[in-house]
Amino acid sequence: MKTYLITDPSYYGSTPDTLESALDVIYSHRFPDFVLFRDKQTPEYADLAHTFITLSRQYKIPHVLLHGDYLLAHELKADGVHFTSTQFDEITEAKKLGLYAVISTHSYEEALKAQALGADAITYSPIFTSPNKGEPKGLEDLKEIVDKIEIPIFALGGITTEEQINAVKECGAYGFASIRYFI
Template sequence: MKNNLHKFYAITDRKKYKIPFENQIKLLLDKGIRMFQLREKDLSSGELLNLAEKMKRILEKYNGSLFINDRVDVALLVEADGVHLPENSFPVSKIKTKFPHLIVGKSCHSIECAIKAQEEGADYIIFSPIFYVEGKGKPQGIKKLKEVVERVNIPVYALGGINKSNINQVLDTGVYGIAGIRTFLY
């Protein structure tokens, strides 16, 4: 399973892309990113499925991993590597019981959530926001990130406000990797 989890984890947001979606994904792949979460909340089910199928075809050429945000149905239909659940989504254990082949990640904004996600069988968590990001609430900070990394035994990805000036500080906490939208667009 860790073969599908990579150090850098790009989360899509086509509204922030300055170039067409498929070109942006290829550009990120050319930069070495191999793990992607399709997170396009505004699309209809049909549009999301269509985009997921296109993305899956692109990623297969690079041996990349595809995770679908909060849509187990779409993840199953495109044979994605996994699904990523927001903090207030349904329990990880429900998916792991019915679809044990799926890698399941969970977004967490507290140590308690991280511990609960691990207990429910999550394969990894994304902890956020580490630094200030407009509209994303109070930053968790490096100290809290380090606490989470020390308290759980599953991979922890850091997300939120990470850039060239602070990435080493984040990596020094022992995180498994870095997740981001804007982080990989510069």
């Protein structure tokens, strides 16, 4: 099962030093397959993204992604981009640049649309209770989506324990994505 770390400035800070320090701690005891730099607040996103990519490369993280900005991901030589559920129209452009494209989905219709547009993978959420993310979809819903969609699906939302990871694995998910699990 693939592991997907997503950053949040409340845990990683919003300066190069705090980001680097937090990543050093996490990467020294966990080795995720995918990592996403996500910070919706900072005006210094490009500088922090550069720090994130550089450090992730030093630790030999296999897939380094940026959030929402495929042009910046291409410019900084990230492996890919993770789009929000309002950015379906950007998948094709990211693929033209050779980027790995992940998009957030919250319904079967969105998952199907992502697949049709050529996304490499999706996150499907929230599976479990997660702060400010609405009613959880649950494991049965996840299993249903996994059975219907052909591209890889990362379960996302409230995944913080080994028991939850095993449960989404049993549903056939390609992997799980989390902020808090990696802290």
